[in-house]
Amino acid sequence: MSALFLLVIASILVAAAFLIAFIWSVKTNQYEDEKGAAMRILYDDSIKIKQVKN
C-alpha cells in the first residue's frame, strides 16, 4: 500500500501549508474585527463613480 504513503505525504503537505496560513492569519490580526469584516463587503459599491472607462 505504498500509495498510502504518497497520499499521506501529499495530504500532510497541504495541511501543513494550510496550518502555516492559519498561523499567519491569526498573527496578522485577520480575525480581530469580526463585525467590521462582515459589514464591509456590503459597502463596496457605495463608492460609485458614474462613468465608464473607454
Place this chain on the structure above:
Amino acid sequence: MSFTSRFLHDSGYDQPGDVVPDKFYYDNKIVKWFAYATILWGLVGMLAGLTIAFQLVYPQLNLGIAQTTFGRVRPVHTNAIIFAFVGNGIFMGVYYALQRLCKARMYSDFLSKLHFWGWQLIIVLAAVTLLSGYTTGKEYAELEWPIDILITIIWVVFGINMFGTIIKRRERHLYVAIWFFIATFVTVAMLHIVNSMEIPFSWIKSYSLYAGVQDALVQWWYGHNAVAFFLTTPYLGLMYYFMPKAANRPVYSYRLSIIHFWALIFLYIWAGPHHLLYTALPDWAQSLGTVFSIMLIAPSWGGMINGLFTLRGAWDKVREDVVLKFMVVAVTAYGMATFEGPMLSIKSVNAISHFTDWTIAHVHVGALGWNGFLTFGILYWLIPRIFGVKLFSQKLANWHFWIGTLGIVFYAVPMYWAGFMQSFMWKEFTPEGQLKYQFLETVKVMRPFYLTRAIGGVLYLSGAIMMTYNLIKTVRSGKAINDEAAEALPLAKVYVPHGSQHWHRWIERRPMQMLVLSLVVVAIGGLIEMLPTFMIKSNIPTISSVKPYTPLELQGRDIYVREGCYLCHSQMIRPFRSEVARYGEYSKAGEFVYDHPFQWGSKRTGPDLARIGGKYPDSWHFNHMYEPSSMSPGSIMPNYVWLFDNDIDTAITPAKIRAMQKLGVPYAEGFDKTANDDLRKQALEIAGRLNKDNIKANNNKEIIALIAYLQRMGTDIKLEHKIVATN
C-alpha cells in the same frame, strides 16, 4: 471611532490628511464572459445528462454509434457539469467577488483572458476526446495526458492571477470567501497532479502510474476531494459573498465562518477511502475514511447554518426575491447532501447504498440543488448588475425556481427509491438459501424510476432554458459596464523600497506566500522522484498465480476502458454472502496488481464482471456484444456493433508492452517485439472456438480482443484453487 476614521485606521493611516484614494476599474468583462460560458456549458452538460438518462429507458437511443453510446456520453455529462458548468461558475464568481473584496482590478487582464480561453479550449478538447474514446478510465479524471498538462498550466495561470490580485489588494483583511478560494486553488492543484500521474504510450493515450488497489485509493482520494475542493469550498466562498450581498445583510456569524472553514479543509482531505468501503482496501484505511467523514458533518453544517441564519429576520425578503429563493434551496440542498454524506460513509449504510442509484441521487442533490441553484441565484443577481438594468422578468425567474425545484424532487425521489430496491433485491435470498432475483430482473424493474428521473431532468433543463432566455433579454435591454469605476484608499506602505531590487525581493517580503510556494515545489519534486520506486515495487504480486495480461487481453482491456464499461459494471466483489453467491469468490487486492488503471467502478447498472471469465462461452459474448437484448431479453445495454468492424490496432502493441514494462509489469525482455505474434495466435484460437459454434469471425477485429479480456477476468484465482486442490 467614526466609520471613516476606523476605515483609515484599518488601512494603516492615522491622519486623514495624507490620503488620496486610488481610482481604478473593476474588470466586469471577464466576469461576463465566464457567466456566458457557465450558461452555455450548463445547457450542454444538462443535455448530455438528459441523453444518457433516456438511454437507460430506451436503449435504442444509443443509436448504435460509438460516439453517441452511453459509455462515452456519460463522462461528457459529468465532466461538462463539474468542470465546464461549475468550473466556469466558480471563475465567474471568483473574478467578480475577489476584485471587490480586494478593492483591486484583477492582477493581469492578459492572464484573465488566457485563463478564460484556455479553460474553454480544455472543455472543447475534453468533449471531442471523450466522445472519440480517449479516456484514462478514472471517473472525473478521464481526460488524457496532454489535456492534463494543459489543465495544470491554465490552473497555474488562474493561481497567479488570483494571488497577484490578493497581493496588490487595498483591503488588509482577507474576507472569508478569499480563504475558500485559496484553499480551492492549492488543493485542486495537488489533487490533479497526484492523480494524473501516467505513462504515455502514444501522443494521446497513457496508462495510470498506479495499479489496482493503489490506483483505486489515489483515484478516490482525488474523486472525493474534487467534490470537496471543486464543488464545495469555492461555492461556499461564493455563498459567503453573494448571499450577504443579495440579502443586504452581513453573514450571521463571521466567527463561525472562520472556524468552519479551517475545520472543513483540515478534515476533508482524509475522507476519500469512504468510496472504497468493503473493497480490497486495507481495513484500517477504510475506518480512517469513515471516522473523518462522520466528523465532517460538523463543519459542513456550520456552513449551512451560517448561510440560512444570514437570512434571520429577513425571510420576508425570500418571499419577494427570486435570487434569495434559489440560494435558500441551494444551501438547504447542501445541508441535506452533507448530512447524507457522513451517513453513507458508515459501513453498514454503505453496504446497502454502494453500487446503487442511491449514489446517483446523493450526487444530484448536491449538483442540481447546491451547485446548480447557487449558480442560478448568482447569475440572476450578477447579470443585471453588470448591465446596469433590472432583470427582464421576475415572473419567469420564479417559474424557473419552481420548475427547477420540482425537477430536483422528480429526479431525487425515484433514484432513492430505485437505490433501495436494487440493493434489497440484490441481497434477497429464498427460504431455501438461493438468490431470489436474477440480476436482469433487478434491471427491468428500474424502468419507471429511470423514466421519472429523466422527466425530472427535463423539468430542470426547461428551467435553465427559461433562465437563458430571461438573461438574454436582460443583457439586450442594457449596456455592459465592462470597466466599473471604483475608488479605494491605498494600503499604507509597510516598507520603503529604495533603489533597484532583485527579482525575488518581493517574495522575501511575503513569508507566507514563499512558504506555500516552496512547499508546493518541494512536494511536487519529491513526489516525482519517489513515485516510480514506490509504485513499481508494490507491483510484485502477492498471489503467485496472478499473471500479466496477454497482448490480446491488454488490447481488449483498453477497449473496455475506451467504451466506458466501468460506468455501468463494477469489478469488485465485496465479501458479502449475496455477492459471493451471485458473482463468485470475493475480490482480493493481489488480483489487481497489473491493472493500469483499476476498473472497480462505482455503479452497477449492469452486473459485476470481476469473475465473468469462463462463465459463458465465447459465442455468448460475441452475440451479446452485438445485440445484448438477443441474449438477455430486457437488457438495457447498448449494442457495440462497431467492435465487429474495427480492426485491432496492432501497430501500437509494442508501445503498450513497453509502457507496461516501465510500470513494472514483468513481461520478458524484448517481449514487445514478439507481442503481436502472441496476439495473433490467441486471436486465432478464439476465432477457432467461435467457428465451432458456427460463428464466422475475423480474428483481426476488436471484438476478439474484448472477448479475450472478458474471458480472462477473475480466472487467475480460480487456477490457484485448482492447484491447491490437486496438491
